[in-house]
Amino acid sequence: MANALLIVGNKNYSSWSLRPFMALAMADIPFDEKVIPFGQPTGNAKFTKAVKRYSSAGLVPVLVHNGITIWDTLAIMEYLAETWPDRNLWPKTKAARALARSACAEMHSGFRNLRNACPMNLRRPTNPVPMNAAILGDVERIESLWRQCRKAHGKGGPFLFGKFGIADAMFAPIVTRFDTFEIKVADDTQHYMNAVLATPAFHEWKAAALKEKWIVAEDEVD
């Protein structure tokens, strides 16, 4: 049976692409990968045309597996959990899954202040940018959500639900933003961030990102 194919954007910038990569790699699911560079500006016709060969939505990430195409990060995550149930990508108990799914959905649709002000940019030298109340509100909410997950279900390891899972993959780009923009966080948040940043999957992704030469001006924040 052919490997799953994950189609991603620039590894330096594509926060949505990082998420399914982290889930696949940390779950040891064999997959191939195709990088489609964004070009300039993002949303340009060349990029969209290349992605539309796989998904008519024209956005990355896209997963293709056994003749099935799945696009949009949360749908990809659900497909992975359903297709490889032995990898326990969602936590085992119903209560933990409900919390994990809620956290992932909140991530998928939220935290726009932080996301807009601090775009993922893995090669950016780490230094802070001015924070306003709206960005700090997102940071505070994320820290409290991570704390809630860890407190209720994190006994079995350093991740949100103990073992690495979909919720960690969904928040991995936030971890990089907190790190890159030197956002002040509590000790328990830093401890969780260190665990994500130390994963082999993140190391692999970042090493590839740092080799990229493409610049996306709109994601470069001084």
Ligand SMILES: N[C@@H](CCC(=O)N[C@@H](CS)C(=O)NCC(=O)O)C(=O)O
């Ligand atoms: N909600 C979508 C977001 C996908 C998305 O916005 N992808 C960005 C890259 S991180 C993209 O393809 N941008 C290119 C464009 O806007 O044309 C998901 O969860 O996958």
